[in-house]
Amino acid sequence: MQQKTLFDTAHGVLSHTVLDVRSVGVTFGSREVMRDVSFSVTQGDFITIVGPSGSGKTTLLRALAGLTTPTTGSVRFKDREIREPQREVAVVFQDYNRALLPWRTVSGNIALALEARRIPRAEAPARIAEILRRVGLTNHADDFPKALSGGLQQRVQIARALAQEPEVLLMDEPFGALDAMTRQRLQDEILEIWGSTPTTVVFITHDLEEAIYLGNRIIVLEADPGRIGADIRVELPRPRNQLTTREDERFLAIRHRLFGLLGHG
Amino acid sequence: MKLLAGLAFIVALTALAELLCDAHVLSPAIVAAPHDVWAALVAGFAGGELWAPIRATIFHLAVGWSAAVLAGVALGTLVGLTSAGRAYVAPTLEFLRPLPASAIAPVGLLLIGRNDAMIVAVIVFGAIWPVLLGAIHGFAEVEPRLREVSRTLHLSRAQTLWTISIPSALPDIIAGARVSIAIALILAVVAEILASTGGLGDWLNLAERSYRTPDLYAGVLLVGVLGVVTNVVVQRVEAYLLRWKESAAWR
Amino acid sequence: MRAPAAFLRAALLPLAIFVVWEAFARAHALPDSLSRPTTIFAALGAELLDGSLFAMTGQTLVSAAAGWAIGAVLAIACGIAVGTIPALRATVGPALELMRSVPPVALIPIALLVCGLGPKLEISMVAFAVFWPIIIFTAAGVRAIDPRVLDVARVLRFSPGARIVRFVLPAASALIAVGLRIGAGIALVVAVTTEIIANPSGIGYGIAFSATTLRPDQTFADLLALAVVGFAINALLVAGERRLFGWARA
Numbered sequence: 001m002q003q004k005t006l007f008d009t010a011h012g013v014l015s016h017t018v019l020d021v022r023s024v025g026v027t028f029g030s031r032e033v034m035r036d037v038s039f040s041v042t043q044g045d046f047i048t049i050v051g052p053s054g055s056g057k058t059t060l061l062r063a064l065a066g067l068t069t070p071t072t073g074s075v076r077f078k079d080r081e082i083r084e085p086q087r088e089v090a091v092v093f094q095d096y097n098r099a100l101l102p103w104r105t106v107s108g109n110i111a112l113a114l115e116a117r118r119i120p121r122a123e124a125p126a127r128i129a130e131i132l133r134r135v136g137l138t139n140h141a142d143d144f145p146k147a148l149s150g151g152l153q154q155r156v157q158i159a160r161a162l163a164q165e166p167e168v169l170l171m172d173e174p175f176g177a178l179d180a181m182t183r184q185r186l187q188d189e190i191l192e193i194w195g196s197t198p199t200t201v202v203f204i205t206h207d208l209e210e211a212i213y214l215g216n217r218i219i220v221l222e223a224d225p226g227r228i229g230a231d232i233r234v235e236l237p238r239p240r241n242q243l244t245t246r247e248d249e250r251f252l253a254i255r256h257r258l259f260g261l262l263g264h265g
Numbered sequence: 266m267k268l269l270a271g272l273a274f275i276v277a278l279t280a281l282a283e284l285l286c287d288a289h290v291l292s293p294a295i296v297a298a299p300h301d302v303w304a305a306l307v308a309g310f311a312g313g314e315l316w317a318p319i320r321a322t323i324f325h326l327a328v329g330w331s332a333a334v335l336a337g338v339a340l341g342t343l344v345g346l347t348s349a350g351r352a353y354v355a356p357t358l359e360f361l362r363p364l365p366a367s368a369i370a371p372v373g374l375l376l377i378g379r380n381d382a383m384i385v386a387v388i389v390f391g392a393i394w395p396v397l398l399g400a401i402h403g404f405a406e407v408e409p410r411l412r413e414v415s416r417t418l419h420l421s422r423a424q425t426l427w428t429i430s431i432p433s434a435l436p437d438i439i440a441g442a443r444v445s446i447a448i449a450l451i452l453a454v455v456a457e458i459l460a461s462t463g464g465l466g467d468w469l470n471l472a473e474r475s476y477r478t479p480d481l482y483a484g485v486l487l488v489g490v491l492g493v494v495t496n497v498v499v500q501r502v503e504a505y506l507l508r509w510k511e512s513a514a515w516r
Numbered sequence: 517m518r519a520p521a522a523f524l525r526a527a528l529l530p531l532a533i534f535v536v537w538e539a540f541a542r543a544h545a546l547p548d549s550l551s552r553p554t555t556i557f558a559a560l561g562a563e564l565l566d567g568s569l570f571a572m573t574g575q576t577l578v579s580a581a582a583g584w585a586i587g588a589v590l591a592i593a594c595g596i597a598v599g600t601i602p603a604l605r606a607t608v609g610p611a612l613e614l615m616r617s618v619p620p621v622a623l624i625p626i627a628l629l630v631c632g633l634g635p636k637l638e639i640s641m642v643a644f645a646v647f648w649p650i651i652i653f654t655a656a657g658v659r660a661i662d663p664r665v666l667d668v669a670r671v672l673r674f675s676p677g678a679r680i681v682r683f684v685l686p687a688a689s690a691l692i693a694v695g696l697r698i699g700a701g702i703a704l705v706v707a708v709t710t711e712i713i714a715n716p717s718g719i720g721y722g723i724a725f726s727a728t729t730l731r732p733d734q735t736f737a738d739l740l741a742l743a744v745v746g747f748a749i750n751a752l753l754v755a756g757e758r759r760l761f762g763w764a765r766a
Contacts, residue, residue: 268610270610271606271607271608271610271611272610274608274610275610275611278611295629295630352522352525353526353528353529354529356529357526361743362750363701365705365708365746366705367705367708367709368712370712371712371728371735375732375735376550447619451620451709454622455709455713459713459724476629478629481625481629482626484622485618485623485625488618488619488622489617489618489619489622492618492619493617496617
């Protein structure tokens with residue numbers, strides 16, 4: 001159970017609670033994957049969820065996405081119970097090569113989100129061009145996914161998610177399959193995207209440092225079964241910097257704490 | 266280089282056949298000398314007798330094969346994308362798959378008679394299988410992650426079908442279409458032989474009956490050419506439609 | 517139990533078709549050419565009882581099998597030669613690809629001139645038809661052999677003949693098996709097609725004869741029998757390949 005400070009409660013009352021997870025438990029067959037997980041997400045938050053394998057991170061994200069229904073408890077999006085994917089919630093999957101349409105170009109993949117929203121065909125090119133510019137894919141507009149590197153493909157998925165103009169962006173270990181340099185670049189890019197829109201981000205990762213670097217709040221999951229181990233506020237200055245932020249003593253303090261909780265670095 | 270060697274081989278074989286025919290080693294009642302076959306081809310095209318059968322067969326092929334492809338995709342969509350279809354209809358289709366398609370031809374003769382409709386119907390009934398089964402298989406193999414993407418994006422059922430299911434199944438459908446055109450050609454010839462109403466099959470049959478070996482071999486050659494040409498055409502279309510499948514430029 | 521339930525579900529559609537067909541036939545006068553399920557099954561039963569079905573099936577299967585065996589032996593021998601000698605591969609390769617695209621049915625009239633009517637016609641047609649896929653697969657199988665395997669054979673001083681039997685054939689056997697299976701499928705089809713067009717024996721001829729003599733019940737009965745035979749052979753081939761060559765699958 002999370003420790004809610006008075007500040008949090010007041011904060012929650014004053015700003016929007018956009019996601020509310022209430023005593024969620026998930027059991028697949030005889031395996032209890034998740035037990036009694038509760039927390040709220042305030043609009044504009046960047047929440048990172050970190051935990052070892054077996055802690056149900058992906059299951060939790062899928063419950064938030066409406067792709068899996070919890071066995072017990074409920075997930076609410078703005079007071080609506082989530083049983084189906086919500087239009088205002090966009091998902092970025094880890095396996096970008098399976099989540100993109102290989103038969104459409106980069107522009108075509110982004111257009112898919114616009115087609116789903118029934119945006120008139122005439123408006124689409126301008127919107128797509130704008131999104132391409134924001135994620136730095138303008139030069140690859142007419143490439144097919146197979147011709148792109150992993151980092152670029154993941155950017156296409158992010159671009160498609162942005163085309164949904166979502167209120168909440170769910171990301172399931174999106175940079176896990178990428179090399180360290182690409183990962184750092186995309187971390188900064190996602191922070192910039194988050195900073196320039198009123199989007200709330202829920203970001204799953206197994207990388208402790210990534211969790212601290214990105215979020216303003218870290219939810220730590222323990223494994224077997226998955227449940228909340230800690231809920232940590234991250235009071236690091238923004239904008240974050242790959243060099244200075246990671247050397248900040250507050251960063252290191254949190255890192256020590258996470259290491260203690262999770263036993264790996 | 267390889268192509269030259271191959272061509273040289275074929276030329277050599279033809280020359281050998283010519284020699285053997287001239288030396289009367291091969292009976293002209295069975296093997297026509299290459300120069301006679303050539304003469305028959307020239308005469309047939311110049312005099313116009315070959316045009317009608319060629320046009321008829323191409324017509325049968327075009328109508329029959331396209332109908333087979335369209336029907337195969339449509340039925341494949343119904344069967345492949347509904348769990349009811351997969352459970353109740355697919356097994357019967359699997360049972361009928363190994364049935365030799367040419368067996369349909371006499372049945373067509375019985376039910377429809379000796380006319381163009383029978384020939385086209387036989388082609389459709391035989392050539393639909395590879396496309397139908399390809400479509401069913403293709404729809405069964407749609408990437409599950411993409412189904413989830415269609416849910417999170419809130420694509421309608423029609424949109425999911427058009428933007429995800431069909432393009433995903435397209436490689437299997439086109440592979441089926443390629444096998445299908447080969448079957449269509451075989452069935453066209455068989456049906457035309459049975460119907461005796463025209464086409465290259467009828468030409469072959471008549472030439473054989475009257476021992477006109479040069480005409481016979483000329484006809485066989487044309488059927489072979491038709492087979493190669495249709496195969497190449499479908500392959501080109503396939504390459505264009507599946508151009509997104511190129512291997513990665515760099516990874 | 518899963519298997520019977522799935523079988524019942526699978527049988528539902530054909531049963532439904534038969535029932536509707538029968539009901540429709542009894543209620544309205546169908547054209548002579550269509551017949552009805554009960555008469556068709558009666559004709560099938562009669563053919564089974566008087567042995568004619570077995571005779572026809574036997575003729576077709578024997579011709580198909582003989583043609584397949586002859587074609588396979590020739591094709592494997594030539595395929596090994598083509599696969600091992602690059603010069604041969606280059607010269608003969610394009611011709612092979614060309615011959616493969618010629619539909620065997622177009623050659624039946626020529627075969628008719630050469631062989632006349634009778635089993636020889638069917639067997640040679642089948643042999644000719646299965647030759648091309650089997651030789652191509654054999655050559656591919658030989659080409660795919662890890663060169664180190666052949667080096668081992670040479671180092672151990674095996675004669676060329678022994679090398680082929682003990683090393684080349686087993687190593688290429690997985691692809692050769694695929695070719696043989698495709699060939700077997702083609703064998704049945706070509707045999708039946710030859711019977712429909714030319715040769716007066718076998719199930720194909722039975723179907724064609726029943727059709728031209730306007731016996732729809734017999735036509736459909738023979739068609740059904742052929743479907744069962746085709747299905748059974750295909751099932752046997754798939755099962756056989758899996759058991760014999762399961763080790764070759766990655």
